[in-house]
Amino acid sequence: MTSHAFGAFIEVDSSTSNGKTSEHVIPVAPQKALPRIYHSMPHTPSEIELDTIQWGERLNGPSKSGTSTPTGYQTPRTPFDIESRPVSPVHEVEAMQSFSNPPMNRFRLLAVCLMNFGNGLNDSAPGALIPYLETHYNIGYAIVSLIFVTNAVGFISAAFFVDAIRARFGRAKTLMIAQSLMATGYIPIVCTPPFPVVVASFFFLGVGMAINLAISNVFAANLHNSTKMLGSMHGSYGIGGTIGPLMATGMVATGHLMWSRFYLITLGVTLFNLAFAGWSFWHYEEESGHTLLTTLEQTTSRTQNAQPAQKTGMFTSMGNALKSKTVILGSLFIFAYQGAEVSISGWVISFLITFRNGDPASVGYVTAGFWAGITLGRFLLSHPAHKIGEKVFVYGVVVGAAAFQLLVWLVPNVIGNAVAVSIVGLLLGPVYPCATVIFSRAINRKDQVSSLSVISAFGSSGGAVAPFTTGILAQAAGTFVLHPIAIGLFGIMLICWFCLPNPRKRTE
Secondary structure: OOHHHHOOOOOOOOEEEOOEEEOOOOOOOOOOOOOOOOOOOOOOOOOOOOOOOOEEOOOOOOOOOOOOOOOOOEOOOOOOEEOOEEOOOHHHHOOOEOOOOOOOHHHHHHHHHHHHHHHHHHHHHHHHHHHHHHHHHOOOHHHHOHHHHHHHHHHHHHOOOHHHHHHHHHHHHHHHHHHHHHHHHHHHHHOOOOHHHHHHHHHHHHHHHHHHHHHHHHHHHOEOOHHHHHHHHHHHHHHHHHHHHHHHHHHHHHOOOOHHHHHHHHHHHHHHHHHHHHHHOOOHHHHHOOOOOHHHHHHHHHOOOOOOHHHHHHHHHHHHHHHOHHHHHHHHHHHHHHHHHHHHHHHHHHHHHHHOOOOHHHHOOHHHHHHHHHHHHHHHOHHHHHHHOHHHHHHHHHHHHHHHHHHHHHOOOHHHHHHHHHHHHHHHOOHHHHHHHHHHHHOOHHHHHHHHHHHHHHHHOHHHHHHHHHHHHHHHOOHHHHHHHHHHHHHHHHHHHHHOOOOOOOOO
């Protein structure tokens, strides 16, 4: 403390004793027993004085009104100056939103659920439609697998610009762009074009799905009770995955319609989501700005928005994401997860037809059972996973999924295989929501969009590489190769999960 603070209490005078002048020595302040650390500000070794942090007006100077400062009132020298140091960004102390606060979040969660419902329809249908594509275009397993490859290329391409689009246009317009790209992919497919056009269309579907998945994951992961919110969101994906094969098989096998007519349904869902997501997220940035300490955040951002350094920050954020151990291991984990999920969904029907002599019109519904299991797992097991602990819970369900996949491989019974495949889906269901929760805890909030987009994009490429590899090997050896590939991917998931750093509890 400076000496002027004691001016009202200490009187310094001189006196003489025996003709000699003695001086009063001001006592020295004792050393601090414990260092004081202010967690809301960067720590520096400099001492924090009372006249530096002020509550009201300065103690050592007159106020603007010319009146003296009442005792006990101090304010910073400027509204954003604490200890004469720049204030760190306030993104880290933003109040957490919930399902009902602000109220518009209810519609936003519904919007992300509907978008994931559409993604599920898109991802699950090829498994039921592959036999009909092969017949229509007179192609084999290896050629038809190219749709998975271009879909993955679209996912990976989106990772490089999704955060830049969000920063430039906001979440509402970004989601509208994503749904527009998906509509661009569906329109040619509906017209039953030559197969190369179908392959190219899946590229646009991959880009659009990657963008809406990244934005949706970040939104749900930052809501209160994020495991439940993500479970609902990805459970909607499972509902789409369940309904997709049922509708595709019913329309093509029973209704004797062209295979491409199924995509009229996905096109309609996409166009509805384009309008609904744009409406629900239109004022998202404004409402998010009304949380705790956002006045400071908005004022700081206004001075930086027009500067070129903002664009540099986007690429820096992307570079940081690619250097993060969590992002790299998370991408490998989701790569293996998506690879196993899409491989099972896409090739189990061909396996049952070839090795179990199943009827295509009947076993087409096995894929629906697999996605029904995923749906139930995400809705019913996400909450117990949160109670037990996401890290521990994932170990158990992945080991269980590998065991039931082994039963599908070794037990020569169509009904038993169908039940086992459904249980595999049930156990895999909560894995993605649990993993997203762990990733979001380990990643800074300002890097979440870029980091989770990298994880979902590069990770989802497993949904192309594994099915494509399965198709190539199935062409040479048989579709039984699905099972060792899936079990191997489960092993990769366990290794990556073990190597992930333990997430710290958020202090933001």
